[in-house]
Amino acid sequence: MDKSVAVSRNDIGLESPAGRKLPVGLRQVVAFVLILLALVALWEGYKLLGAVTAGSIPMPVRPDDRSMPHIWSIVGALFKPARRGGEDILLIILLRSAVFTWREALAGFTMGSVVGFALGVVFVRSRLLERGLMPYVVASQTVPLLAIAPMVVIWGSRLDWPAWTAVAIISAYLTFFPVTINTLRGLRSPDPTAVELMQSYAASEWQVLWKLRLPAALPYIFTALKISATASVIGAIVGELPSGIPDGLGRALLTFSYYYVSGPEKLYASIIISALLGIVFVVIVMLVERMVVPAQRRLAE
């Protein structure tokens, strides 16, 4: 992703000569930090504006500490015990929850990716099945997750599954769709002449799929997996709410929003950790992509 961007910039001559520029990874970190600083400045600037004008201009969000705690109180909350005399700081508690939620998300991500990939392969082989099933696949994504989650949880508890499996299924439900769509698109991406060449060598359908279509589809599939990685985390968090699972980020978010006025910075801190979990998951998928897909064939994003 980053490399292709760098290459394209070089092509149009935006970059200084190659020897003098910072390494790609470092530049990305610098950009990330700069944007982070800009966001912090925006947040605190808004609060400052509110303090200076003292309510004389209407503002969409109240700039007070209850609606928008200072960034340093949010960060500070992470390094304080979650409660008076508590043993662990909030960061440790949230990281533990994040690991728990990630396990559910990973299970869902795996299930969803496998199902999504399988559907893509089936659809590329059969136009009939594609036309018949695709509307349902699309419809499945327009039904609100909030309506589906409690149903899955109730079925799961009727069937005596461990609680986390229902969460993983909800997470898989959010995951499979981008994989199906992109797998299908990727498998169709080879040039028709290439397919014809394979056929002229008397290659079987299976061989065309394995040797031509699949390698061509990989960049598309990995693009979908990156979307699915974040979606699986969202699915896991939403799935935890009706499951009554106490160990994940869902519970932390629920508790801190329930007691919002008692510690708004704690809710923001949990949101930041949830976002970080999504980022880490995407980075992991990117690292796997680097191992599997050659640099020149990765899709630019």
Next chain:
Amino acid sequence: MKVAGKLVIGLALIAVLVAACGGAATTQAPAATQAPAATSALAALIPITLQLQWVTQSQFAGYYAAVDQGFYKAEGLDVTIKEGAVDIVPQQVLASGQADFAVSWVPKALVSREEGAKIVDIGQVFQRSGTLEVSWKDSGITSPADWKGKKVGTWGYGNEFELYAAMSAAGLDTQKDVTIIQQPFDMSLLLNREVDAAEAMTYNEYAQVLEQTDPKTGKLYQPGDLTVIDFNKVGTAMLQDAVWAQEDWLADAKNQDIAVRFLRATFKGWIFCRDSFEACVDIVLKNGPTLGKGHMTWQLNEINKLIWPSANGIGVMDKALWDQTISVATSQKVIKAAPDANAYRTDLAEKAAADLAAAGVDVKGTSYTPRVVEITPGGE
């Protein structure tokens, strides 16, 4: 071939990750997977599931204390507490057979009963209502009649019945005379003065206000800054937390015995929380690592006030309060008609309380005096 080979390696990597983490997730998963190990050691125990209305907090301290102190085990029961959650209705979980007992407010459970869930109130743990309508003192609201023309907050979802009944009793029309505001589950609307009155539980939201700093004084808000309308005093209070079981299940004498054992241990848990206050708070905190200690201490004290004193013994229904609940519920059209006589029974709770009393335990709490709990900023 090369790319396909790499894909296989990539997939294998992911598979290993999943195997490692999935395996760990299995061992971490609560209850269901831990059960086999537990039952082998305690083969004789009867597995029992209790469904709560909400996540761990002092409101349910007695049940957690009974687990922690081994009271259920001593009765031959292996109790699993299922925490409540968003969109989970305890009495429906009970009616569908996924729990043996459930904790639910009386009016909400009666709605389910009217809809066909054959559930019975077997232990009325809370003898009074914990719901308040809170205003700032300077708003001049001291009685329900003062709500006229004001913005009055309520959570809705069945939490508004006592409020609406109080309005009707004061001659107010809930449509015309007041502006009803849908309130989120925290007190920010009142704190920002976006409503004139806000619904609050004594054991939760009321304290959340007191845990805030008053920007004018730089100190915490004081009870004197607020006026509260207590529905127990207005006379429209409805009964809240009670233990429910299925009517058909209770038809079997064996199950009645299990219910009595469950209630006996539960009552012991609540009595423990009355007499060993700090130890009980610690049990709650142990089960909910993100909860504030100050807030949970306040909450347990307020919960104790809802239970004690129990004139007929803990968990035994006060018929006058039941009748008041039914009268408010029918007048507010929460339920169409008064439920039949089987909607509650006192015999099981009476037997459980009598057994404890015979063993010299104080089951009425006649001399109970609440503690004075110091408010901590943010309830930490």
